[in-house]
Amino acid sequence: MLLSHGGEPSRTDVPVARWTVEQVQALAPDEASRKAGNKLGSSGPWSEVGHGGGAVWGLCKGSGSKPYRTVVDTSGPAYKCSCPSRKFPCKHALGLLLLRASDSTADGAAAPPGEAPDWAREWLDGRRRRAAERSATDGAPAAGPADPEAARRRAERRASRITSGAQELEQRLTDLLRGGLAAADQAGYGLWEETAARMVDAQAPGLAARVRELGAIPASGPGWPVRLLEECALLHLLDTAWLGIDRVPDPLAATVRTRVGLTAAADGAPVRDHWLVLAQYDTPDGKIVTRRIWLHGRESGRTALLLSFGAAGRSPGLALPVGVTIDAELTPYPGSGQPRAELGRQFDPPATRGTPPAGGPTAAALAAYGHALRGDPWLDSWPVTVRDVIPTPSEGGWQLADADGTSALPLAPSALSRPGLWKLVALSGGGAVTVFGECGHCGFDPLTAWTTGADDDSDGQPVPLI
Structure with a gap:
């Protein structure tokens, strides 16, 4: 999957991707790793550093007698380090990439070009050989279940359990509305948690997650009854769609299945394009961390999400x-x-240059979210790019206002408490910027920004805001 052109392992003359410091720091799994990596971003602790063949390698002095062997395949990226850390990338991989990113000369004084040492080459060759083998089987038909009839019966049993759960949830929503929304504040969170547990038993994790969100609304501040009624209506709509899924158009039926918690495999026609990485961020969800990566296709104009x-x-x-x-x-x-979407085969090493989507005014962003709701009424937000906007304070928060003063988008409450807001304000300096983010019913959540005019070849470094 991580290959050079034609599906063959990368050659030794493939140029290494030269990332910026901001791009490297965006790879850090957490803030502690980012700070530790910054301390290793100078040549002091490093020796035998070099780059070539789409990789960077080096030895980093640690607390032991032997230095840590660190190598990064920048075509992935992928990382290998002899340190005991369980974080990927570890602080040594981050420090090595930062050292390369901050190298002042064209050839790199701190990380000169050369041949990888045996210990690095062994890992790189093994990795790329396995990638080539996976690529060779991409066109082979996927193996079906060992017993299709047993798989069909399991699917029917699960669908039956979800239907029973949806019917029970409908009854509970009816009881809630019959008793009045004020009862929701008096009942406490235990009632919602018990209902969510029933949905888990029904093998409908999507319904369970929405029930838990309902339980948090009564404690969310003034106006909570209105918000609770709105969310109950959306949950009722999802229940109704599932219970009548045979009468729902196929594309919407696929969305309903996903929303209740049924997984589906990527099965559309592959789209090859030059995809610009617009944003990457992690969200913890209990014992699982979900990483969201937004991409934009230069030729297709599509925006895609990798999870x-x-x-x-x-x-x-x-x-x-x-x-x-x-x-x-x-x-x-x-x-x-x-x-x-699902990331498939890559044809060349990543390039460190790309222009942001053309974008539009704030009114177009709202229209795009409204249009997306027609296909998926349960969407919390939709990816959009707004252009020529200025971050300005507003009553109770901040907003992105069109430079011509025609309209504005309020920033989502979640964005107001992040350091990224001040990065955005500093980048703007009172002038217009281009911003990519997620536009939803809670407002606009900015994820990445460029100075206006960044589609010109003369500038355009993105500034991550999360």
Whole structure:
């Protein structure tokens, strides 16, 4: 999957991707790793550093007698280090990439070009050989279940359990509305948690997650009855769609299945394009960490979402620095207006140059979210790019206002408490910027920004805001 052109292992003359410091720091699995990596971003602790063949390697002095052997395959990226850390990338891999990113000369004084040492070459060759073997089987038909009839019966049993859970949830929503929304505040969170547990028993994790969100609304501040009624209506709509799924159009039916918690494989036609990494961020969810990576296709104009998962305390495996462009195939998932896709074969090492989407005014962002809701009424937000906007304070928060003063988008409450807001304000300096983010019913959540005019070849470094 991580190959050079034509599916062959990368040659030794393939240029290494030269990332910026911001792009490297975006790879860190957490803030502690980012700080530790920054301390190793100078040549002091390093020896035998070099780059070539789409890789960077070096020896880092540690607390033991032997230095840590660190190598990064920048075509992934992927990392290998002899240190005992369970974080990926570890602080040594981050420090090595920062050393390379801050190298002042064209050839790199701190990380000169050369041949990889045997210990690094062995790992790189093994990794790329396995990638070539996977690529060779890409066109082979997928193996079906050992017993299709047994698989069909299991699917029917699960669908029956979900139906029973949806019917029970409908009855509980009816009881809630009959007794009045004020009762929800008096009942406490225990009632919602018990209902969510019933949905888990019904093998409908999507319904369970929405029930837990309902339980948090009565404690969310003034106006909570209105918000609770709105969310109950959306949950009722999802229940009704599942109970009548045979009468729902196929694309929407696929969305309903996903929303109740049924998984589906990516099965659309692969789309090859030059994909710009717009944003990457992690969200913890209990014992799982979900990583979201937004991409934009230069030729297709599509915006796609990659998801990867990791256990708590361990970064998900997939990492793509913001601002990098990859020549790759993406396979879309089924569903009405579904942006999620699966990363397939890559054809060249990542390039460190890319221009942001053209974007539009704030009114166009709202219209795009409204249009997406037609295909998926349960969408919390939709990816958009707004152009020529100025971050300005507003009553109770901040907003992105069109430079011509025609309209504005309020920033989501979640964005107001992050350091990224001040990065955005500093980048703007009172002038217009281009911002990519997620536009939803809670407002606009900015993820990455560029100075206006960044589509010109003369500038355009992205600034991650999360």
